[in-house]
Amino acid sequence: MRFMAKQVYQFLAGRSQPVILFLGLVGIVLIGTLDYLTGNDFEVDVFYVLPLFFITWFASRRAAVASTVLITLVWMFIGKATGKISPSVTVDIWNAFMEFAFLLIITVLGFIVKHQILRLEELSREDFLTGAANRRSFYQVAEMEMNRSQRFGSPFSVVYLDVDNFKAVNDTLGHSAGDLLLCEVAGAMHQHIRKIDTIARLGGDEFALLFPETDAGGARHMVEKTKEILIELVARHGWPITFSMGVVTFTQPPGSVEEMLCFADKVMYSVKRQGKNSIAFESWPEAKLKF
Numbered sequence: 001m002r003f004m005a006k007q008v009y010q011f012l013a014g015r016s017q018p019v020i021l022f023l024g025l026v027g028i029v030l031i032g033t034l035d036y037l038t039g040n041d042f043e044v045d046v047f048y049v050l051p052l053f054f055i056t057w058f059a060s061r062r063a064a065v066a067s068t069v070l071i072t073l074v075w076m077f078i079g080k081a082t083g084k085i086s087p088s089v090t091v092d093i094w095n096a097f098m099e100f101a102f103l104l105i106i107t108v109l110g111f112i113v114k115h116q117i118l119r120l121e122e123l124s125r126e127d128f129l130t131g132a133a134n135r136r137s138f139y140q141v142a143e144m145e146m147n148r149s150q151r152f153g154s155p156f157s158v159v160y161l162d163v164d165n166f167k168a169v170n171d172t173l174g175h176s177a178g179d180l181l182l183c184e185v186a187g188a189m190h191q192h193i194r195k196i197d198t199i200a201r202l203g204g205d206e207f208a209l210l211f212p213e214t215d216a217g218g219a220r221h222m223v224e225k226t227k228e229i230l231i232e233l234v235a236r237h238g239w240p241i242t243f244s245m246g247v248v249t250f251t252q253p254p255g256s257v258e259e260m261l262c263f264a265d266k267v268m269y270s271v272k273r274q275g276k277n278s279i280a281f282e283s284w285p286e287a288k289l290k291f
Contacts, residue, residue: 012058020058024067027051032074039082045075045099049106056110064110068103075099127201129179130186138200138208139257145212146253146260156212157219157249159226160264163205164242164276172240181239188233192226208261216249216283223247223279242277244268250284260284 012020031047038044048071056064076096125137133141145156163185170178182205189199189209198210209226211219223245230243246268254260263284271280 015058017059017063020055021063024051024055024059024063025070027054028067028071028074032078035075036078036082048075048103052103052106053110056107057114061107061111064107065104068100068107071103072096072100127186130183130201132186132190132207133198133200135200135202138198138202138210141198142210142257142260145210146250146257148212149250149253154213155215155249155251156210156253157214157216157247158260158264159207159209159211159219159223160246160248160261160268161207161209162244162268162272164244164272165240166205168240181237181241184233184237185230188229189226192229193222202261208264214249216281219247219249220281227279244271244276245279246271247279247281248284249282252285254284 015023028048028051031044031051034047035044052064052067052071055067076092076099079095125133125140127134142158148154149156163181166178166181169181182201186199186201186207189207193199193209193211196212200208200210202208211222214222227243227245234241246264246266248260248264248267250260254263263282267280267282271278
């Protein structure tokens with residue numbers, strides 16, 4: 001049931017605004033028809049909230065406010081037709097205003113709830129310190145890229161980056177300086193990568209970068225440029241750090257994201273063992289047996 005609801009939500013979220021407005025209008029007409037047929041016997045005014053909330057969630061604010069006006073007019077017309085509304089003009093105006101105010105409050109509350117939920121979803125995908133993607137988000141994006149690679153046969157590249165001597169920064173300059181360092185490193189890399197790329201903080205001083213549809217040559221170019229930017233950043237701040245980076249180009253997707261990251265991590269640690277502050281390049285599955 002939960003899966004079905006998610007599928008329906010994703011389907012509606014992918015529709016254009018005219019489609020959403022048409023579906024909302026159909027809902028208003030259906031509820032208006034029900035309101036007319038029930039007459040004075042049953043109160044169905046509360047059901048107008050359903051298409052209004054639907055439009056509020058999936059369409060623009062302007063469309064939602066326009067819908068409050070439309071529903072108010074429908075409510076007034078049906079009220080007159082069924083005798084629900086008082087013959088007094090003053091009372092009519094007051095009741096219409098109160099109906100509109102009620103619907104407008106629902107619209108505003110809907111937008112507030114929507115904003116908060118979307119913000120919470122965004123925070124659940126971000127690293128709280130650097131603003132980069134977190135491990136959970138990286139796994140989701142990487143899994144989608146692996147599926148795409150499996151389907152279309154396109155290569156992709158992954159970078160596992162470790163900040164060398166990061167502990168020394170925390171010990172000598174303090175944890176606030178260490179936090180600033182991580183934020184600056186993430187920010188510098190984020191400014192350089194493409195929109196389709198992903199940078200994630202996996203934990204501590206370790207980062208991962210995902211380059212979709214990128215072969216070995218493209219990965220080498222991008223990583224070497226990233227290294228130059230990071231060296232300039234370090235020189236500007238005078239931090240006693242370097243960077244060890246393991247770069248793996250996958251011409252075939254591995255069995256899982258965990259396997260992908262473990263292999264890239266091993267490539268990075270091969271740099272650590274050889275003195276740090278360098279980049280190692282490998283390809284999967286060609287170099288699989290080396291590690």
